Amino acid sequence: MPVFRYPTVSGVTRRVRAALGLGAGVTRGALPEPTSADGRSAGSLAPENMIWIFGTGRTGSTWLAAMMEEPEGHDVWFEPRVGTVFDPQRFQRQGGKHFILASQYKDVWLRSIRNFILDGANARFPELAGEDGGYLAVKEPGGSVGAGLIMEAMPESGMVLLIRDPRDVVASWLDATRKGGWQTRRRGEGGRRAESLAETNPNAFVRRHADAYLQHVGSARRAYEAHEGRKVVVRYEDLRADTLGTMKRMYGELDVPVEEARLAKVVEKHSWENIPEVEKGQGKFYRKATPEAWREDLTRRQVKTVERITAPLLEEFYPTDPTEQEG
């Protein structure tokens, strides 16, 4: 049966540790000291078997996570929001040595963040424990603001930077948050505010979500750049165009062994075509799945707003076709 890149877990561990050893003390400081909860002891999840998915909401992370959950011995931690706890932007004004996350004591609190994550993972996914244990994908787009600290605390883990054209992301949120949209309904059920800026001031809504995109994906991008372990950029558009090929490339880059025939079945099971038609469409969680649908969904002014705010990321990941540029 064809498989792609089948390294053993311990082999991966050795390589990652070796790679990290080269960088330790140069750009990232020392690896957090092992503690009782460092995942090294028998019966604990190996940190190198964790794969973090960062980006932002509406980039296909639920779809990707659903596929990553399927292989035998794989599981998904669905939005723990650990990154939100340690969101450095919340505390930009706190620079003193007394602040709990003061840079002078980084080695101490990075170890705490590591323990916080591993304790939480081990309690929830005990079946993945041990050196020959399985893999845990952590779907954490909403916690991307803390991606940098998480990856610094978990340097052996793998990282997926999942991105999508910000114009499509904003268009998707606009649809979800309008009256009757899935997000509006969910908030209503949860007792949270149901009124939406999407209805009352859509242009302001677009601006706010473009800002959020820049903050979330920008943080994830910086974390990706700094991470010296296994990592891969996955574009939603590539995932839509060639799901199996993109999944194979992703697992390959992450050195995670997956049987190709099994992966093909997983891809097929979770394909857009296999979602019942009644669950798809405007205002639903599964909306269009059509890259560049923003051309139909956003006004010209809204497109300009998103392009202006997210310019650094847009230019990097979605460079403009010169033939499309205005004169």
Added chain:
Amino acid sequence: MIQDAWRKVRGRGESPAGEETGDMRPENLVWVFGTARTGSSWLSAIMGEIGGYSRWHEPLVGHLFGNLYYERAGHRSEDEHFILGDRYKELWLSTVRRFVLDSAAARFPEVAGKGGRYLIIKEPQGSIGAPLLMEALPESRIILLVRDPRDVVASNLDAHKKGTWTADLMRKGGKEKPPSLAESRPDAFVKGQARRYVRDVGNAKKAYDAHRGLKVLVKYEDLRADTLGTMKHIYSALEIPMEEAELARSVEKHSWENVPEEEKGEGKFHRKAKPGGWREDLTPEQAEIVEGVAGSLLRELYPVRSTA
């Protein structure tokens, strides 16, 4: 670990030395909760001056965990995947416990170990997470420091106007203070500050009420009226040692009268220190806004004044 801590508190036994990493003993931590502008800087300065005490100035660890747990993701408490989900609360409280003790030991090695020193943790702005911190550290001592919410809001209203000490503070950090609602929409600012008071003092009081260890409620107004007497009451209620003459010296050193005149007044960190000053500072409508938002806490903490 938390269960063990509870057993020790109930039996009034001490934690075995070395139980925690860094040898920081949780019973040697004294938390000061409340909200900003309640006199917590003054109180902690007096306490930090006494021999055998160190002061941790606003670690904001309560805000770190409390903000997500109570505000940003409060609706996910029953979600098993949520990192602060209730099902795994004992587990993550243990991690919070280690986090605090490790961080304290790294900063204040003189308090760690068997030296018998105490650490005063001034944490009014982390009070949103006070219930979580005290649940994680049940052996710790707690001071609930309160002040009439109308005076607190009046003090904040003054502090956030243009050219005040908060702008100086931001400038020192390399940033310019953005325009504040205190200038453009003062009534909206007052409402926001009253809500903040309810959030902070409300959660600090929840922690205080639930705490089965040593604790004391301190009113700013009492501290102003009889500083030495109130301070002695604090040490007595918390069963922590002090030498009375040394305390008297610290009280004198940090008295309002000893703050230089040029450092006091409108727009300054040391403003009025005058209980009931809100009558001059707030409009009747603004006072009504605060009484409406913080009415429940006001009636509970200031029953006589609430008849206004």
